[in-house]
Amino acid sequence: MSTRIAFLKGHGTQNDFVIVPDPENALDLPAAAVAALCDRRAGIGGDGMLRVVRSAAHPEAREMAAEAEWFMDYRNADGSVAEMCGNGVRVFARYLERAGYIGAGDLAIATRGGVKRVHLAKDGDVTVGMGRARFPEGEVTVRVGERSWPARNVNMGNPHAVAFVDDLAHAGDLLAPPPVAPAAAYPDGVNVEFVVDRGPRHVAMRVHERGSGETRSCGTGACAVAVAAGRRDGADPQVTGNASTYTVDLPGGRLVITEYPGGEIEMTGPAVIVAEGEIDEEWLRAVGSA
Numbered sequence: 001m002s003t004r005i006a007f008l009k010g011h012g013t014q015n016d017f018v019i020v021p022d023p024e025n026a027l028d029l030p031a032a033a034v035a036a037l038c039d040r041r042a043g044i045g046g047d048g049m050l051r052v053v054r055s056a057a058h059p060e061a062r063e064m065a066a067e068a069e070w071f072m073d074y075r076n077a078d079g080s081v082a083e084m085c086g087n088g089v090r091v092f093a094r095y096l097e098r099a100g101y102i103g104a105g106d107l108a109i110a111t112r113g114g115v116k117r118v119h120l121a122k123d124g125d126v127t128v129g130m131g132r133a134r135f136p137e138g139e140v141t142v143r144v145g146e147r148s149w150p151a152r153n154v155n156m157g158n159p160h161a162v163a164f165v166d167d168l169a170h171a172g173d174l175l176a177p178p179p180v181a182p183a184a185a186y187p188d189g190v191n192v193e194f195v196v197d198r199g200p201r202h203v204a205m206r207v208h209e210r211g212s213g214e215t216r217s218c219g220t221g222a223c224a225v226a227v228a229a230g231r232r233d234g235a236d237p238q239v240t241g242n243a244s245t246y247t248v249d250l251p252g253g254r255l256v257i258t259e260y261p262g263g264e265i266e267m268t269g270p271a272v273i274v275a276e277g278e279i280d281e282e283w284l285r286a287v288g289s290a
Contacts, residue, residue: 005279005281006020006276007019008095008098009273010272010273011087012272013087013252015216015218015219015252017050019049019092020037020051021052022052025058031075031079032287032288032289033284033288035078036287037279038079044279047216048074048076048212049074050088052073053073055071058073064110064114064115070110072089072092072110074088076210077213084158084220086128086219086267087269088219089219094120097120098273104120105119106119107120112157114131116128116129117129124270125270126270127266128266128267128268130223131157132263132264133156134155135153135154135155136153136155136185137153138182138185140182142194144172149163149164151163152231156224159189160192160193160220161185161190161191162225163192163195164197164228164229164232165196167196168194168204168206171206173214174206174214178192178208191209191210191220192208193206193218195225201233201244202247202249205221205222205249206250206251207221216251218250223265223267225248226244226265230259238261241261242261243259243260245257245258246258254269255267256268
């Protein structure tokens, strides 16, 4: 008889995840196993996997354990390791609430992008402190077919190239990563956002997430888009002294992004757990060794 491993499925603005509770870091989940779990036809399906581990039990998070009890071990849909996922943090927090580890209010979550501050509102929305944006030097260009655009290089703990376009259809099918030049600007790959204006402080976007393809939403991408738009629009809080808030529409829903004069960025949006079940360990072992 094979044993079974618990899992849940959740999403934040339709950026969906397989959630695997593993408090004591007991599971061996190689890249092939994660990719199989995230496969939408042969597995459970998701844009990525959130493994729930106590910080003290994980070698990458032990130094953060005094500040954050829980570590979000985030993997892309292809099994590769990623630094951060903004929508994933909200869903991770929602799981902790559902499991009875926390209640509404404030908490800290450890990620490879550092400790993130989270607030679970009683109305259901989740706000995440996303840290500060960094703007690596150098010009970047994004190309799709015969079109190309200058892009803003933004790092939100993971890399982004933000291109403002006239029509979101110009992004193409986003099945393959859009070419970005110079390639040396992103040695570990990049998330590429295509952005159009919808109104004052209101934009819409599509995104190709490295390792996952086009996704319905990307939290760090929405933050990168908001800060890039703010600087384009002359609304840089470091210059004006005023907070800058943008509404960002994504294919899967809406996020509200605020950047404060001190540089801190907050993202607010929904997070939903939709199902839970069990993974057959024998199957997981087989696909993990394939």
